[in-house]
Amino acid sequence: TLDKSEIAYKYEPLDIGHVIYEKVLEKMKFHKNDIYKNFKQRYTEEYLFGSVRWYKRTRDGKVYYDLDLENINPDKKRSLEERIKTELANAYKSRWGSSIVSKVDVLQDELLLDVYNKGCSLLGRDNLNNVDVLTEENSEDEEKVINVLIDAISTTNFSANGINRLKIKVINSIDKRIKHLINMNIYKTEEHMNLFLEEARKLVLGYYKSLNLKGVKSFLRSKEDGILEIINRIGVVENYLYKKYLEENKKAPSIDELIEFDECIPWICLKGLIWTSENIYIKNRAKDEIKEILLDDPLDEYPEARFMNRHFYLHVGETNTGKTYSSIQRLMEVQTGVYLAPLRLLALEIQDKLNSENVPCSLLTGEEEDIIPYAGHVASTIEKLQMGNEYDVCVIDEAQMISDNQRGWAWTRAIIGVLSPEIHICMAPEALDVIIKLIEECNDTYEIIEHKRDTELIFEDKAFDLNYDVKKGDALVVFGKRKALAVCAELLNKNIKTSVIYGALPYSTRKKQFDRFLNGETEVIVCTDAIGMGVNLPIKRIVFLETRKYDGISLRRLNVPEIKQIAGRAGRRGIYNKGYVATAVDTNLIRGAIKAKSNKIEKCFIGIPESLLDLNIDIVDSLKTWSTMNSKGLFEKTDVTRIVYLLNRIKKMNLNISKQDAIKMATIPFEENNKEVYDLWEEYCRMYSMGAINLKKPVLKKNISSKKELDNLESYYKSLDLNYSFGKNFNMAINNRYIHSEKENAANAINDLLLTSLLDHERRCNVCGKKLSWDYPNDMCRKCRDIILENKREKEKMKVLFRGRRRHRSFGRMKRRSR
Secondary structure, three states: OOOHHHOOEEOOHHHHHHHHHHHHHHHHHHHOHHHHHHHHHHOOHHHHHHHHHHHHHHHHOOOOOEEOHHHOOHHHHHHHHHHHHHHHHHHHHHHHOOOOOOOOOOOOOHHHHHHHHHHHHHHOOOOOOOOOEOOOOOOHHHHHHHHHHHHHHHHOOOHHHOOOOOOHHHHHOHHHHHHHHHHOOOEOOHHHHHHHHHHHHHHHHHHHHOOOOOOOHHHHHOOHHHHHHHHHHHHHHHHHHHHHHHHHOOOOOOHHHHHHOHHHHHHHHHHOHHHHHHHHHHHHHHHHHHHHHOOOOHHHHOHHHHOOOOEEEEEEOOOOOOHHHHHHHHHOOOOOEEEEEOOHHHHHHHHHHHHHOOOOEEEEOOOOEEOOOOOOEEEEEHHHOOOOOEOOEEEEOOHHHHHOOOOHHHHHHHHHHOEOOEEEEEEOHHHHHHHHHHHHHOOOEEEEEEOOOOOEEEEOOOOOOOOOOOOOOEEEEOOOHHHHHHHHHHHHOOOOOEEEEOOOOOHHHHHHHHHHHHOOOOOEEEEOHHHHOOOOOOOOEEEEOOOEEEOOOOEEEOOHHHHHHHHOOOOEOOOEOEEEEEEOOOHHHHHHHHHOOOOOOOOEEEOOOHHHHHOOOOHHHHHHHHHHOOOOOOEEEOOOHHHHHHHHHHHHOOOOOOHHHHHHHHHOOOOOOOHHHHHHHHHHHHHHHOOOOEOOOOOOOOOOOHHHHHHHHHHHHHHHHHHHHHHHHOOOEOOHHHHHHHHHHHHHHHHHHHHHOHHHHOOEOOOOOOEOOOOOOOOOOHHHHHHHHHHHHHHHHHHHHHHHHHHHHHHHHHHHHHO
């Protein structure tokens, strides 16, 4: 034993156990009446003491009864204090089911702060997590907030805002609740202040909504002084929080500005000053400013086009009817022209076609450029249309995409703003009416050219079976890269050679896969819906192996236009004069869609006006407000969800950039769902903000397996695309030769993997390695799954049995002690 003079303090686990028990017991009486009795029986002082002591013993190999602080280094002291703090937090969270987050560095709840403080005092130690208690500052702003709350809460009708009346059990204990909120220490942490506000608002608003309840009216009226005192405390907290908020948000409105705006008053009572500032005041102010700067008619944004006599040729027809072919023939006859495509793949195809016909044509997409000297033609993705340039002929392809809520704005802009006297628009029949209305609003002229299929399209009633019904010339359609590769592996096991097409494949890899199919090296092509747009291959039969796809939000059935777009690829004049469509599932859905007429498109989307950037309002607030404002006539606002998400990410990075730079960063084409590519985008944003003149080169990750190698190569290719598009957008130094060479190498490596390693993508049971079909619903075979489930059940039985024995032993001990 140590001499008492050498001991700095004595650590008493029993005291800490007593504190936990006492505080939690008090809390349980207040919040958890339903399990109070069970709690009192099980969690005695000795149980709590034992748990704390066990916690120390198991982690340090000893119990801290007597502790000489002089012989313990500072790190050891901090470790001890943090362990005590953690145990207190965990005891409350794990044993009594609180929603409080038990983190060492963030003690959010009043209970935990009080318990820790008491524990520190019992240990004779300073509270390292000491938090100041909020007090009134008696300022003018504080008084204004309190007065507004008192006047508004007592007079405003909150019936439409989801405020609930007080329950009888709350009314019965209202004195205790009022006293609790009046005497409660409000610590200066954002989490704890919000905790107080939530409890206080719920009681206060419920109180005023319950004042007219029969039988309790006079009783509740007698409690108004206490309620007013709570409102006073709400005002103190709101004033403190908003002042902190103003320090970080210099452009936010002052308290006076918020109070002067009548629409804000009820929301200050319901949600507080910060929420009201961000969601009511700023949005309404933004609406007023946006109305002032925006033109009434989107057509007026392109005055040069309004003064030009433009004539439109509307090429209307289903998939594979020659719409694009006849338009391109006309494009090749003029000196200058532009072809606008929805996909880089199509733009590259048309560039190759024109150059092969001795019509020099450049390429302009978000990911790459190929500028041919003195070329009068350009093939471009539609977003990259150069609005100030004049062309003899313009071809706009796949114009039914004008109804796409994220990209449709680009088709609308091209139709109303392109500077060309002769414009050819290729579209599906459902887009005709809305495009005619748009042209008529522009006061331009048009004529309709209908295109019919040269090949008959026949639906096969017999359900397709992958094991027996595959034929040469089939295109097997699934939705997802993994599924496409698994189908290829399954067919390869049957000695059926396949080409494969999916969205993430680079253009040159797709071309190689197409060529193998065209040359007869492969009998079948397995593809996703990437085949539906613009690809002309000698496909005899389209086979839907599945009819559901994930659209980024949910798994849904294919709609009629999607089915028609894909099914229309069957048949090719001169090779297959009849095209066939089959399906392995949902026969009625596919048959009906082929015969059905698509719903007509009624709206077209417009893009974000550049004038929004001129407002003295946060760009995210401007975009959100603009997107909710009503549109006129044919027009709908484009979906800004992705842009807002990326702008918020930029905000969190605290970059020193302009609004114009931020919106450029957020609209660069890249795959934000790919973590590797997204991380690179964030790094490029930081590099630009710090003044870098060139960008870090993407790095190809080392591979463990061919599966992973394929993913890594595709991510690397996308990273190279991002490197180019980011540098191009911000006029940074770009090594075009390096990027082109690396992309070509990556594309070739991907193609080699698809030729040599397809069998690695065969589906197998994760446990036993048994072969599974491409569409098997689980990663384990049924036998392994049953074994694992049975083992889980046995473990649960053992747990129950163990708990029963432990309770029996505890009861026996208690009985012996009582004797």
